[in-house]
Amino acid sequence: MSRDEFVKALAVALAANDVRDAPTSGEMARTAYDALQFDFPQTSPSELKALATHLRNDPLTFPLTYKLLRNVLELAHGTDAISSSAATVLAQCLFLPFQSPHHLDHFHWPIDPTAVLLQMEWMRYMYLLRDRILQYPVACASLLHKILLFFHAPNNEEAIEASGASTALLRLLLDIASSNELKQAAMAKSSIVSFLRSAMPKLASQGMAAVASSCALDDVEVHAQLWTWAILEDPLAVVPLLEDRGVLRSFAGFVMAPTRDSPHGALKHAVRLLVLSMLFRPSFAAYVHGIPSMAELCPWLATSSYPAExxxxxxxxxxxxxxxxxxxxxxxECVDGIAAITAMHEAVFVLEVLVKMRSQYSWIAWPHKSNLLTTLQTVLPTLNSLFQCPPKQDVTADDDDNSSRSITTSSRQSIQLVHRMRVAIKQLAATIAHSHGDGAKLD
Structure with a gap:
């Protein structure tokens, strides 16, 4: 082939290449989708936009995977402005199932292992909301009101229930309620209690369904812990609602079930919920003690697993x-550090419940307050010498730093718990002394 023939053939080939059809939108979307299934994907903004368009119009064509979700979120936070914008649009399309109920089950495939990872991503966004509330407790009321509207909107209820997102909300509320940052934020705490009271019909049905299911012990524990916290915040408002809705009777049946022979966290928190409700609601206490099989409960409850209860x-x-x-x-003396911290938590719970009961009729009518004052006067001076545990033995050099950090954390926690015990004991002693006309103070 001469030089002129070669040049002519090359020109024909280049011309044919120029007139070749450009890739279709579907091909570009498929290219982007396949690339996003691997680490460090190489995609163009136009391909990302094509994939976003297809996800918006037909989300079933491209199944959602953990790799896809992670890579899109990483690209959305990238330095390239054009690619970042395209990835942000794509990320918004990925979360369309939360706005379209009939797509929500597609987002949470029950048989796909990626469902767990996707639900963890949902939890990540819930915890971002938690951090926002803890950082700005004043915003708690408005945020919870919006959540209530979203979770109880008729269009969203069925899909949210199928996805398990309602339990995620309860875990979020429990995490917020038990956080140290919220202890001094009275407005935020009252907002959570108000939210729980407003959502009582729905939460009551969810809680009773969890109690009735033998496979939902984690959900039972979350419900019991959340209602226990709410009772301690506002017993006169919360306990009657729980009794009227049948929640307490449902938990009483759970405690009396044969499964109590194998102690677990859900059982302990259920017992704690019942005991608190009995203290603050005499009518419910009479109901519980009227249960024929209740006599079997006392020997079981008096074991070392339930000291506070x-x-x-x-x-x-x-x-x-x-x-x-x-x-x-x-x-x-305690067996070890974990046992000591656990025992402190049990003692703190009992003391703070007694402090909370001071304005209740059951406390005012209790005839043994003077005996309790004597016991408190005995405990308080020796508080710093209680809950002792033997030091760790045979700590290797490699574990020395970890052991030191663990001891420091444990010491800090024990100091805080001892302080809470001391404050509660002084408050109780002052109340009892005042009711007996004795102005003596405990130091």
């Missing part, structure tokens, strides 16, 4: 057992 349970019905159990809350 048994102490409060026996307060009104077994005075001798109450003082024995109360003194056992303050051991001189």
């Amino acid at each position: 048994w102490t409060l349970w026996s307060m009104a019905y077994q005075t001798t057992a109450f003082f024995t159990a109360f003194q056992a809350l303050f051991p001189v």
